[in-house]
Amino acid sequence: MAGAGTDVRVTRGEDGTIRVAAGPVLGHIEVCDDVAAAGPDFTRSVLDVAGAVLVWPVLGESGLPVAEIHDAGRAQQWLWAVYGERVAAAVHDAAAGEPAGAHVMTETSALAGAAARLGYGHWAARWWPASYPDGIPVLEPDVLGLEFAALTHRCQQLFDDYGDQPDDCVAELIEEHRSALAPLLQWWRATPQPADTARHLDSVLRLIDDAADCAGLDGTALRRLRSALDEGPDHGRTVTPAGPAALFARQVGYALAAGDPLVAGGRVIARGSGTNDWRRYPPGFIDAAEHAVSWTARALGARRQIEVEVVAHVAAPTTGAPLAAEVRVNGSRPLRVPLGRRDDVWTGRADVDLTPDPSAATSAPPRIEVGVLLPGFDPGAGPEARADRDAIRALARRRLAGAAQPVADDVYDGVAGPFLAETLAATATSEDY
Amino acid sequence: MVIDHAWRGLGPGLESLSGPGGAPLTRTVKLIVLPLIVRPALRPELAVDFLGPERAARLDALIRESAPRLAATARWFTLLKKARRALGVVAGNPQDLYFQRCFELATEHGAPSVGAEAVARAVVEEVADAGGGRTVEALRGHLADTGRCARLDAELAVAWESRPTVPASGVSAAVTLAAEVLDACAAPGDSPAYASMVDAGHGGVFGRALWTHANEIWGAEEPPAHLGLTARRVPSRPEVGRGASTATLPAPLDRTLFERLFVVLQSSARREELPTVPELVEREVGRSCAPLGLYDESLRVVVVLGGRLAVGLDPLGTGEPAPGRTAAHRAVNSRWRREASVLRARRMTVSPHPDPDGGPLEALARDLRTPWAAYMRRLWVRLHGRDVRDAPLADLASAWAVLDGVARSVMMDHRARVRSALRALSATPAAAVEPTEPRSA
Numbered sequence: 001m002a003g004a005g006t007d008v009r010v011t012r013g014e015d016g017t018i019r020v021a022a023g024p025v026l027g028h029i030e031v032c033d034d035v036a037a038a039g040p041d042f043t044r045s046v047l048d049v050a051g052a053v054l055v056w057p058v059l060g061e062s063g064l065p066v067a068e069i070h071d072a073g074r075a076q077q078w079l080w081a082v083y084g085e086r087v088a089a090a091v092h093d094a095a096a097g098e099p100a101g102a103h104v105m106t107e108t109s110a111l112a113g114a115a116a117r118l119g120y121g122h123w124a125a126r127w128w129p130a131s132y133p134d135g136i137p138v139l140e141p142d143v144l145g146l147e148f149a150a151l152t153h154r155c156q157q158l159f160d161d162y163g164d165q166p167d168d169c170v171a172e173l174i175e176e177h178r179s180a181l182a183p184l185l186q187w188w189r190a191t192p193q194p195a196d197t198a199r200h201l202d203s204v205l206r207l208i209d210d211a212a213d214c215a216g217l218d219g220t221a222l223r224r225l226r227s228a229l230d231e232g233p234d235h236g237r238t239v240t241p242a243g244p245a246a247l248f249a250r251q252v253g254y255a256l257a258a259g260d261p262l263v264a265g266g267r268v269i270a271r272g273s274g275t276n277d278w279r280r281y282p283p284g285f286i287d288a289a290e291h292a293v294s295w296t297a298r299a300l301g302a303r304r305q306i307e308v309e310v311v312a313h314v315a316a317p318t319t320g321a322p323l324a325a326e327v328r329v330n331g332s333r334p335l336r337v338p339l340g341r342r343d344d345v346w347t348g349r350a351d352v353d354l355t356p357d358p359s360a361a362t363s364a365p366p367r368i369e370v371g372v373l374l375p376g377f378d379p380g381a382g383p384e385a386r387a388d389r390d391a392i393r394a395l396a397r398r399r400l401a402g403a404a405q406p407v408a409d410d411v412y413d414g415v416a417g418p419f420l421a422e423t424l425a426a427t428a429t430s431e432d433y
Numbered sequence: 434m435v436i437d438h439a440w441r442g443l444g445p446g447l448e449s450l451s452g453p454g455g456a457p458l459t460r461t462v463k464l465i466v467l468p469l470i471v472r473p474a475l476r477p478e479l480a481v482d483f484l485g486p487e488r489a490a491r492l493d494a495l496i497r498e499s500a501p502r503l504a505a506t507a508r509w510f511t512l513l514k515k516a517r518r519a520l521g522v523v524a525g526n527p528q529d530l531y532f533q534r535c536f537e538l539a540t541e542h543g544a545p546s547v548g549a550e551a552v553a554r555a556v557v558e559e560v561a562d563a564g565g566g567r568t569v570e571a572l573r574g575h576l577a578d579t580g581r582c583a584r585l586d587a588e589l590a591v592a593w594e595s596r597p598t599v600p601a602s603g604v605s606a607a608v609t610l611a612a613e614v615l616d617a618c619a620a621p622g623d624s625p626a627y628a629s630m631v632d633a634g635h636g637g638v639f640g641r642a643l644w645t646h647a648n649e650i651w652g653a654e655e656p657p658a659h660l661g662l663t664a665r666r667v668p669s670r671p672e673v674g675r676g677a678s679t680a681t682l683p684a685p686l687d688r689t690l691f692e693r694l695f696v697v698l699q700s701s702a703r704r705e706e707l708p709t710v711p712e713l714v715e716r717e718v719g720r721s722c723a724p725l726g727l728y729d730e731s732l733r734v735v736v737v738l739g740g741r742l743a744v745g746l747d748p749l750g751t752g753e754p755a756p757g758r759t760a761a762h763r764a765v766n767s768r769w770r771r772e773a774s775v776l777r778a779r780r781m782t783v784s785p786h787p788d789p790d791g792g793p794l795e796a797l798a799r800d801l802r803t804p805w806a807a808y809m810r811r812l813w814v815r816l817h818g819r820d821v822r823d824a825p826l827a828d829l830a831s832a833w834a835v836l837d838g839v840a841r842s843v844m845m846d847h848r849a850r851v852r853s854a855l856r857a858l859s860a861t862p863a864a865a866v867e868p869t870e871p872r873s874a
Contacts, residue, residue: 017767041777042780045778053774070767073482076482077459081434081437081456089483122779126781153452154454156459161463163842164841164844166849218521279777282780284859317859374794375794376783376784376791377855
């Protein structure tokens with residue numbers, strides 16, 4: 001983890017935006033504007049803070065963020081605490097019109113780690129590659145949400161009250177995810193092992209209590225939290241019989257939804273995998289595995305039909321999501337095929353024209369490309385990103401393996417420490433998800 | 434940073450005013466330390482971002498001197514929060530509501546002692562009651578009187594009929610000047626063009642033009658002259674009205690008297706500064722028949738500036754060149770680009786191109802393709818709120834603060850709506866969507 005003594009560059013862009021970035025790596029590339037240079041959208045975590053956007057790479061070294069500062073005055077309230085006083089001064093000078101960029105050394109920073117952790121948490125809530133075939137369990141959204149609330153409170157110095165930082169939402173997070181408070185308290189009373197998990201859980205719950213108090217929230221679950229914390233975990237100690245994951249057991253597993261029966265008959269003429277581009281649909285609908293999208297082309301007499309199957313996310317709603325597949329034959333205009341739910345897959349089929357590509361060699365089979373998307377959400381097909389998706393899966397596996405091991409307490413000051421939701425996911429057996 | 438160091442040096446007893454890391458809460462600095470201890474009006478030399486060692490020492494000393502009072506403030510705050518819970522008050526942020534009061538209590542009484550609970554309860558009740566009857570309920574009661582409603586309706590009819598009906602001239606001059614003013618926005622210093630627009634009554638000119646169905650004010654058929662301020666060709670006479678709901682409010686100039694004041698009374702901030710409900714209603718009769726539904730000319734000019742800004746917004750980042758983009762456009766559009774990048778990183782996108790299968794997300798994207806409507810709606814509400822409070826926008830800097838703030842709000846609205854649309858998709862299984870016949874996209 002980068003911290004004290006990192007060399008950062010402070011530069012001022014044409015539009016007045018001031019950028020603070022470690023080292024010369026990113027040079028003059030605009031993180032915001034040049035997606036290709038910065039990697040696919042799912043490889044960076046972002047945080048809206050007072051007067052700036054902070055950006056971290058999710059893969060690789062998670063050090064100091066790149067800050068895109070659009071209001072240097074407002075950013076002064078946290079710049080010194082994240083990067084140190086010298087960087088704050090350099091930003092001040094840059095805002096005042098110092099022309100050239102400055103190289104500055106950062107100083108020890110308490111807030112940088114917590115901010116990076118909060119940024120990572122927001123990333124995980126949207127891009128965690130949960131997959132049944134890959135064996136990567138879902139992160140419990142309410143547990144994740146409550147830990148964000150605690151972290152957001154911990155990072156209160158980053159936010160001000162201009163109303164343009166949707167990430168400053170402690171009260172909303174606690175309200176939205178309060179159903180996880182009771183099971184978290186039960187887990188806390190059961191004194192989880194290893195001891196660092198117990199300490200981490202305790203600190204998260206105390207931060208939530210303090211955050212709720214600061215924001216003037218009230219309610220039964222919060223009052224119980226308050227009195228439990230006052231009494232200590234020994235009061236009403238319980239033993240969780242089936243491990244902590246059981247506390248959060250919810251309706252998972254595939255609800256059986258009625259769907260069209262499988263096509264009977266027909267001669268299979270080709271099969272293949274499509275592209276599972278995570279950017280083209282929101283989280284929670286489709287399994288993140290690379291081969292979650294598959295297709296089969298059949299000949300039914302003179303007709304040629306393609307059937308698309310997409311493995312559903314384990315927590316996906318059984319109905320109501322108007323997902324669609326996009327089929328291209330020999331680079332044709334994309335044909336959109338609506339998908340319905342059947343058991344654990346989204347599926348749809350359509351007649352296609354599989355006439356061979358006239359420009360190709362006569363014997364060449366038709367080239368079939370299949371993607372999956374949510375209409376209205378889809379930003380359009382992006383560049384090939386399989387290697388990045390694999391890297392994200394490897395990251396998730398690494399974090400789950402790490403969450404099952406005892407760790408030092410100070411990892412919770414940064415991205416490295418497991419989130420409670422990751423700890424839960426790591427302790428869940430394969431039966432549990 | 435000096436404040437942070439001094440604060441940590443004050444020792445224990447300040448927990449209720451501090452964040453989890455021991456630093457003062459953002460609001461402690463903003464509502465207590467700066468205005469009540471540093472007091473920049475008395476010591477402007479301390480109100481800058483970077484202090485030399487000597488000034489830093491003075492600031493440090495000021496904060497240390499206040500240590501006992503701050504400790505007492507912290508204890509009062511804890512007490513007030515307790516009283517608030519006991520009374521079941523949940524509205525508002527306790528820091529915003531009580532911080533300054535706690536500092537006053539600490540100044541007056543020192544640390545809380547005998548009888549402090551009763552004082553705390555009285556303060557919480559007083560703060561909760563500060564609106565002094567300026568509530569939606571009071572408005573509803575006031576307008577429930579049918580005789581009164583009939584009289585107001587007659588007054589509205591007279592006021593509407595006596596509007597000047599001469600077609601306004603000078604709209605294009607107003608729009609040209611607006612571009613000049615917007616080019617001076619976001620830069621320090623005042624623009625004489627803003628003052629001259631106010632002096633020339635260019636806001637009123639624009640407002641009257643909307644009454645007579647002006648065409649192509651913004652350079653083409655699209656967008657319409659009224660920019661969505663009315664859903665009609667020209668606005669019609671406002672009605673009195675008896676009810677309102679946030680979800681179904683019509684376009685600003687189509688709102689009833691009730692709806693206009695409902696929005697003002699609903700936002701809880703500084704209600705004690707408002708005129709009383711009967712006075713609000715009387716004045717709204719004339720206001721709703723004034724150009725743009727506003728009395729103050731500077732506020733009307735800001736509508737013109739906002740319109741000129743709104744027609745050049747590019748929230749989807751198409752990068753399509755639009756004629757006459759100004760410094761203000763560049764500032765707001767670059768913020769939209771940043772927002773778009775954050776939304777992509779948070780997996781909260783909407784398709785940039787029209788998609789007939791897009792459902793509720795397509796509706797949000799459509800709003801982004803006509804950004805002026807949402808912008809003008811928000812802007813009008815904010816300006817109307819100022820008009821009701823007699824708070825004109827005296828100079829360009831404060832006008833720009835409003836224009837820029839509205840741009841931020843529109844962006845936040847968009848993000849919130851995308852979030853809730855996505856949540857609705859994954860949470861409530863709507864009626865099963867029957868797979869329909871495939872077709873070319």
